[in-house]
């Protein structure tokens with residue numbers, strides 16, 4: 389039987405959040421790109437909660453958008469509720485979040501993929517890699533899909549999510565599959581270990597979904613969206629759709645007692661699951677054990693869309709058996725009569741420890757092979773989307789013979805994310821927090837375009853329309869700043885007045901009504917930069933110090949073993965991670981200032 393063979397520049401495996409951004413980026417950069425996925429009906433599927441954004445994750449979505457990615461535009465078009473979290477805190481903490489219409493989001497993404505020139509979406513299960521070995525070096529040449537269909541390409545991006553050797557658990561019941569209703573791939577894990585990759589296992593979980601017709605909303609607290617919904621994408625002028633409310637209820641002592649009595653049937657506690665799950669996103673059984681003193685835990689009931697009555701129970705992720713899940717609901721106010729539509733479950737899957745990657749997300753073992761998303765030990769749609777965008781972009785840049793796009797920790801949360809992954813690795817599913825970023829006052833959601841759009845444009849990611857809008861905005865920010873500098877009140881420039889804590893914008897408007905003519909996004913930038921000028925200057929000075937060490941490059945071929953003054957532990961770790969700079973070397977756990985001093989002498 390003859391097998392089919394196709395030629396592409398880039399092949400992306402998996403059409404989840406990472407795969408979509410990777411494929412769109414490569415195709416937009418002119419690469420002939422194939423996006424191969426097990427099930428074309430689940431392109432952009434939200435495996436867990438129907439929401440995009442949140443603390444630190446919202447900032448990442450804005451960064452994806454600023455770089456020319458799709459997630460922000462898609463959620464703006466399809467969300468059913470928008471909330472700016474942490475409004476009461478400083479601007480570094482403001483984080484946009486939106487409740488998605490899950491199916492609308494998914495099909496909007498699929499349509500964008502379908503409409504993108506240079507991009508072929510195809511339902512295929514990839515089971516093998518084509519690898520060429522030349523001496524010590526190994527290069528990827530493509531992939532093989534089930535049925536021996538060959539896809540040749542100069543670069544391959546793996547974004548296989550929770551699907552590698554995936555096993556789902558609901559109580560004692562175990563089912564193979566990466567997501568309820570989906571399959572798993574065993575062959576790809578074998579193929580990666582045969583190539584010499586180390587794989588490990590993590591687990592994650594999801595709560596039950598309920599039929600809204602059977603929820604008693606009169607007993608619940610309503611949580612409406614913001615009156616002035618703020619878009620994620622810099623391209624979206626205004627959110628015009630009507631918003632839908634979420635509702636809040638709580639667990640109680642009776643629920644906790646029931647869970648305690650059934651812990652021996654919870655796969656996490658019975659020994660059935662041994663892998664580690666996300667600490668900050670624990671299952672309800674985890675919460676009850678770890679926070680035994682808490683009398684109740686919040687549950688957000690989140691609609692899954694406008695055209696369904698299905699509700700997601702955010703806060704009670706569980707792998708307890710069905711009968712315990714059912715009994716638990718009977719004890720929760722408002723859910724006493726609730727009918728389950730889908731049961732909660734946990735899933736265990738293989739991931740590839742990300743210290744096996746360069747900062748471009750290319751693997752160190754196989755040239756041209758990139759990993760992005762949950763396969764790198766992360767969790768979350770936003771973290772996945774960001775990695776996909778960077779992997780797809782770097783794959784294309786490499787094929788084009790151009791320098792890679794690597795963001796550092798002072799430029800973007802995406803830079804923090806990737807640096808953490810490739811430098812420190814993960815010992816639990818990694819999610820982004822604002823506390824992971826050293827320069828978070830600079831990495832605000834509101835200025836993501838100013839930080840990143842020029843870089844996205846240079847790489848070929850930002851389209852002409854978005855770029856023209858960005859240039860206009862920068863120009864108008866300059867004009868407003870100029871106006872505030874030139875206009876005076878009582879002998880002092882309005883800019884100086886604005887910098888004072890006690891001077892509100894309304895006062896500036898009263899002195900100079902012309903400022904009202906400027907767009908709100910521009911006014912926001914000028915106000916924030918004036919009000920926080922002192923802090924921003926201080927962080928900018930810290931960034932300059934940070935960048936001095938980042939700019940001291942270490943050649944990838946540097947022979948650490950040949951430096952006698954380096955300790956054995958340092959030699960071993962530096963050889964394994966192969967940091968790109970002295971700055972990155974300093975962030976490897978166990979590398980001391982003395983090791984860095986030795987390195988600096990050798991490099992000079």
Ligand code: FAD
Pocket residue numbers: 401402403404405406407424425426427430431432433434435436437512513514515547548549550551552566567573576592593594669705733734735760761762763766767768769772773
């Ligand atoms: P996915 O969205 O999983 O996409 C992977 C894609 O790869 C799929 O399209 C799949 O079909 C495809 N694929 C896999 N193998 C192959 C192959 N061999 N050939 C072709 N296609 C292939 N995140 C959170 O932030 N918080 C949570 O609480 C949370 N809970 C979760 C609970 C469950 C049960 C699951 C399944 C996921 C959960 N997630 C959670 C994770 C969230 O779904 C992921 O972080 C996110 O979807 C990762 O995006 P991704 O693109 O890496 O992978």
